[in-house]
Amino acid sequence: MAMTAVARETVFALRRQIAKIEGTLPERLAAPAGASPDDRDIADVTVVRRGLAVAAxxxxxxxxxxxxxxxxxxxxxxxxxxxxxxxxxxxxxxxxxxxxxxxxxxxxxxxxxxxxxxxxxxxxxxxxxxxxxxxxxxxxxxxxxxxxxxxxxxxxxxxxxxxxxxxxxxxxxxxxxxxxxxxxxxxxxxxxxxxxxxxxxxxxxxxxxxxxxxxxxxxxxxxxxxxxxxxxxxxxxxxxxxxxxxxxxxxxxxxxxxxxxxxxxxxxxxxxxxxxxxxxxxxxNPVAVVSASRRRPHPAPASGAVLAFPAVAAPASGDQPPRHERPAHRRPRRAG
The missing domain is CATH 3.40.50.300 (P-loop containing nucleotide triphosphate hydrolases)
Structure with a gap:
C-alpha cells in the first residue's frame, strides 16, 4: 500500500527520535521483496541502524x-x-x-x-x-x-x-x-x-x-x-x-x-x-586430544622419513647350515 506524504514524514521523525535516544548511526535498509514503488523509495532513505553506541x-x-x-x-x-x-x-x-x-x-x-x-x-x-x-x-x-x-x-x-x-x-x-x-x-x-x-x-x-x-x-x-x-x-x-x-x-x-x-x-x-x-x-576442524604443555619446553620435533628395508626370505624348514657354521653349543657331543 502506498504511503502518504504525512505518514512518510511521521516515520522519518520517529526514526530520527530513536536514533537520538539510542545514540546510533544511520544506515540504509534494503526494500523487502514485493514492495511497492513508494515503499522502495522509503527504503532508499537512511534509517536507524540497530546497534550499540560506541563504548569502551x-x-x-x-x-x-x-x-x-x-x-x-x-x-x-x-x-x-x-x-x-x-x-x-x-x-x-x-x-x-x-x-x-x-x-x-x-x-x-x-x-x-x-x-x-x-x-x-x-x-x-x-x-x-x-x-x-x-x-x-x-x-x-x-x-x-x-x-x-x-x-x-x-x-x-x-x-x-x-x-x-x-x-x-x-x-x-x-x-x-x-x-x-x-x-x-x-x-x-x-x-x-x-x-x-x-x-x-x-x-x-x-x-x-x-x-x-x-x-x-x-x-x-x-x-x-x-x-x-x-x-x-x-x-x-x-x-x-x-x-x-x-x-x-x-x-x-x-x-x-x-x-x-x-x-x-x-x-x-x-x-x-x-x-x-x-x-x-x-x-x-580437528583438535588435539591432549593439550600442549604450558610450562615445559616444546616437544621434540617429529621424526624424519621412515626407510623400508627389503625383506629377507626365511630359510626352508629342511635346510640346515654347514657343520662348521653351527654354534658350538648346538654341535653333537662325542660319545665315549
Missing part, C-alpha cells in the same frame, strides 16, 4: 564465545541490569548454573569482593540453594564469596537488591524472582538499572517460570538445560557417561536486536565457557 571495551563482561559476544554488541554490560529468563520451573537449575558461571567470570576480574544473591523464601524453597561444596570446584567461587539474603516478601527482596546494587563493596547482585509478580514492574527494574549504572556493577535478574514482560534490562537471555555430551577421554567419548554442564542460550532482547541461539558448555577445570561444535565441524 571494558564496559562489557565477555563470555568468551565470540559469536555470542558479537551478537550482544560486546558482551553483557557490566554497569547494567541483565535479565536471565527461565521459561519453566524445571529450568531453575540451568538458570542458576548459568548465573553462577557468570558470577565466576565476574569474580576473576574483581577478586576479593563477594556476590550477593537475593531471593524470597518461596523461590529458595522451590529452586533450592547452590551447593556450597561445588562452588569452588565447578565455578571457582569460594563459599565465603557468595552471600545469601532470604526474605518472606517480594517487596523486601526488591528493597534489599536496590540498596545492594548501589554498593561498590559487592562484585555483583543477583535477584531471583519466581513468576510474574506485580511489584516487579517497569518502574522497579528502572530503579535497579539506574543503581547498577551509578555503582558500575552488574545486577542479574533471574526470572523463573515467568512471562517475558517489558523491563528496563537492555539484555534478556532465555536459558534452558541442553543435553550433556559424553565425557571425553583419550580413547574417545565414554558411552553412557555425563559430560560437562551445557546450556541453551537464546537472545530474547538486546540493544543490537540480533537474534541467536547458542549451545554453551561450562568447563569446570578452566572455568570458561566453550561453544559446542557439531560433528561436521569437529571433522573439518
Amino acid at each position: 571495551p571494558d564496559a562489557f563482561l565477555r563470555t568468551g564465545i565470540e559469536p555470542l559476544d558479537d551478537a550482544l554488541g560486546g558482551g553483557l554490560p557490566k554497569a547494567a541490569l541483565s535479565e536471565i529468563h527461565g521459561v519453566e520451573t524445571r529450568d531453575a537449575g540451568a538458570v542458576a548454573g548459568f548465573a553462577l558461571s557468570l558470577a565466576g567470570l565476574i569474580l576473576t576480574r574483581q577478586p576479593g569482593l563477594p556476590v550477593l544473591w537475593v531471593g524470597t523464601s518461596e523461590i529458595f524453597r522451590e529452586a533450592g540453594f547452590p551447593y556450597a561444596g561445588g562452588l569452588r570446584s565447578l565455578f571457582g567461587i569460594a563459599p565465603e564469596q557468595l552471600l545469601f539474603s532470604e526474605t518472606p516478601r517480594l517487596l523486601d527482596a526488591l528493597w534489599i537488591a536496590e540498596e545492594a546494587a548501589r554498593m561498590t563493596a559487592l562484585a555483583a547482585v543477583i535477584l531471583e524472582i519466581r513468576g510474574s509478580p506485580r511489584p516487579l514492574d517497569l518502574t522497579a527494574t528502572r530503579r535497579l538499572h539506574a543503581r547498577a549504572q551509578d555503582a558500575g556493577r552488574p545486577v542479574l535478574l533471574l526470572r523463573q517460570a515467568g512471562e517475558a514482560e517489558p523491563t528496563a534490562a537492555p539484555v534478556r537471555l532465555i536459558v534452558s538445560a541442553a543435553p550433556s555430551a559424553s565425557r571425553a577421554t583419550i580413547a574417545g567419548p565414554l558411552a553412557g557417561s555425563i559430560g560437562r554442564p551445557a546450556f541453551t542460550v537464546n537472545i530474547g532482547k538486546s540493544r543490537t536486536a540480533l537474534p541467536g541461539q547458542f549451545t554453551l558448555e561450562w568447563n569446570p577445570d578452566e572455568h570458561v565457557f566453550e561453544e559446542r561444535r557439531t560433528q561436521e565441524e569437529r571433522a573439518t
